Amino acid sequence: MNQRTPVRRTVRAAVLVLLVLTTSTGCAGGVEGTPGAAGLRDPYFPKLGNGGYDVTHYDLVLDVDPAAHHLSGTATITARATQDLSAFNLDLAGLTVRSATVEGRPAAVNRAGHELTLRPDAGVGSRLRKGRTFRTVVRYSGTPRTLTDPDTSKEGWLRTADGSVALGEPTGSMAWFPGNNHPSDKASYDITVTVPKSLTAVSNGELTSRRTAGGTATYHWHVAEPMASYLVTVAIGRFDTKTSTTPDGIKVFSAADASVAARSARILARVPEVVKWEAERFGPYPFSATGAIVGRPGDSGYALETQNRPFFPGTPDAGLLVHEMSHQWFGDSVTPESWRDMWLNEGFATYAEWLWEDDKEGRPVQGRFDAAFENDDNWAFPPADPPTAAYISKAPVYGRGAMVIHKIRQAVDDDERFFALVKGWTKAHRHGNASTADFTAYVEKTTGQDLTALWDTWLYGKSRPASKG
Structure with a gap:
């Protein structure tokens, strides 16, 4: 989502x-x-x-x-x-x-x-x-x-x-x-x-x-x-469909409502490119099939990471495609143990957008982090502890969730080790469930660091720190 x-x-x-x-x-x-x-x-x-x-x-x-x-x-x-x-x-x-x-x-x-x-x-x-x-x-x-x-x-x-x-x-x-x-x-x-x-x-x-x-x-x-x-x-609808197979043998099936098929063709053709790019960062693609479903604008009020082929209400841009496709690793393969753990889905998916913009558009991740830090909405509550069910999809789960991932990257201070950590996480829980406690324990074990201060400030902290650190 x-x-x-x-x-x-x-x-x-x-x-x-x-x-x-x-x-x-x-x-x-x-x-x-x-x-x-x-x-x-x-x-x-x-x-x-x-x-x-x-x-x-x-x-x-x-x-x-x-x-x-x-x-x-x-x-x-x-x-x-x-x-x-x-x-x-x-x-x-x-x-x-x-x-x-x-x-x-x-x-x-x-x-x-x-x-x-x-x-x-x-x-x-x-x-x-x-x-x-x-x-x-x-x-x-x-x-x-x-x-x-x-x-x-x-x-x-x-x-x-x-x-x-x-x-x-x-x-x-x-x-x-x-x-x-x-x-x-x-x-x-x-x-x-x-x-x-x-x-x-x-x-x-x-x-x-x-x-x-x-x-x-x-x-x-x-x-x-x-x-x-x-x-x-x-x-169910009047869809134009396209099928293909990636060089890695992943079957691609995409469908677009006839009314938006022509303008969706170019972005849907990028699905294999996005899957390949994400696999290089997050580990092997976890499923045998991929693709997307594009409905009409207004069919729903949101995009959703339905497994194998996310649903989009109208033609998505590249950032939205990257976000929903990254959920195939974070949410679909590694699924939250409970709805309290939803930030593990959305934090990683939002961070995937930041990484894509850095790689493909020259917009540094640090700039996105800084903007998220200044956004008051991201400090409404801790991403790992929304106050009620009505808040599990609000801004902190996304923006501040991505900030947690970036702080881990800074703590590791080595991109090769950081992406190895991410790939290890998706491998360890492939096709399973994981909780926030599982994740924090995994990160500390993998890095050999006591990251209590990071969790207390960025994951569970109730107020914005004085400094981005």
């Missing part, structure tokens, strides 16, 4: 009702074990996500009628139990559940707000023991919702002039598929979307097939590498 866009991203602080579930051991029709938690106690969204299991794969099959604003879906969720489960929850906003099964047998479904609670049939109890893998199938339909964040920005399922786009940061994916909606639970995906034949359905990963039948077209996208739910997208 890029802060220069007009609408800030924040998390929709929805009130989720925690169902009080009793252990069903010995009850007729029950499964031995205890219920999984209805929430993961995220610092800003304690009831987001669910406990008791870890998803390994989502297989989403969607039939979308944009004219009727209707979606029919089947979600097949493969997960591993992390405790003996008698019941577990999924996050789903608004859509109607038609049926649910666990290990092929009907499951009872209760609903409270965004929380679905599934109670498996007694016959599958042994398959929900800790460490066992189980499969859940949820069939659902309805009109997918556009969710409104506290800052009035929109996410979830956004209608466009000729289709729609699904954007999920931070909670929007639950508007169109059920899942464990927290960045700490990453999974691989298969996403199959059927739309009218005149439209194209673009998603994450690699396009493995396209077939037509009657008046419809069906697109199958496969994501082999782990992906957080907030990074999943489906964009």
